[in-house]
Amino acid sequence: MxxxxxxxxxxxxxxxxxxxxxxxxxxxxxxxxxxxxxxxxxxxxxxxxxxxxxxxxxxxxxxxxxxxxxxxxxxxxxxxxxxxNLKPGGSGGTAPANLKKAMEESFGSFETWLADFRAIATMPGIGWAVTFQDPRTGWLSNHWITLHETNNIAGYMPIIVLDAWEHAFVPDYKANERAKYVDAYFSNIDYDAAEARLKK
Known part of the structure; x- marks a missing residue:
């Protein structure tokens, strides 16, 4: 190695x-x-x-x-x-069919997934908000990763990943304005790239 x-x-x-x-x-x-x-x-x-x-x-x-x-x-x-999972202009306000279906099957609706992800992404602390897919069941779940290595789920596939460290958005936004950064993130999200990570 x-x-x-x-x-x-x-x-x-x-x-x-x-x-x-x-x-x-x-x-x-x-x-x-x-x-x-x-x-x-x-x-x-x-x-x-x-x-x-x-x-x-x-x-x-x-x-x-x-x-x-x-x-x-x-x-x-x-x-x-x-x-x-970013691109200028993003890929639209909602996920494409396969990803949206997985979100609905796991959370009940795209809107519930999004609200849950935003809640995690705006929690205090340094780390990451990640939507993972369980490779055995196909279910999606949202998680907070502390630093880079704590709370990663072994064997699960990261589908949507948001960097919640301050370096990702300061000085564009103040340290206490992470919610504005999360809005900016979603205006640039490439849901097609995220969907390509899904195990069918």
Whole structure:
């Protein structure tokens, strides 16, 4: 694994989002690239320790870097989902047929899903709001992810991902104006990209 490197994905096509400035996006892209670089560095360092026979739970450096790896990896991956479900102008006010059907089957209606997701996205704290799909049942559920790695549901597919850290919307909005940012997010959401993640 040490010789394998992740390359930051490019999201330049997101310039011109409504309510999320290009300046905020540029800072956000750089932050994302940092997660990619640290994921690569940690992976390389841990593989080096393993090759030297120093991979041990009793090795404090190995143990702490291994714990940190989940934070960096998920920081990279969640940002890719987040940027991947945005596009200038969005794809309209409601989800396409298959995604809307999954929302209705799981929440009763698209509107109930949306209200639940917005409630989670505007909770105090740093983290992420994510709609996951259970791969066994196809059911959707909304979750809060603390930091990047706490509360991720093992094996579930992220369908809709919103970055709720302040860096995603400050200085476009004040730190206490996350609801306005959530509105901007939904004006740019690419429901088609989200639907493409659904397991049929």
């Amino acid at each position: 040490a010789d394998k490197k992740y390359t930051p994905m490019q999201f330049g096509h997101l310039k011109g989002l409504k309510g999320i400035s290009d300046a905020v996006l540029e800072v956000h892209f750089k932050l994302y690239e940092g997660y990619v670089n640290r994921t690569n560095k940690l992976t390389e360092t841990l593989a080096g320790l393993a090759a030297k026979g120093e991979a041990a739970g009793t090795n404090p450096a190995y143990a702490e870097m291994t714990r940190r790896l989940g934070f960096e990896y998920n920081g990279m991956v969640l940002h890719e989902y987040y940027f991947g």
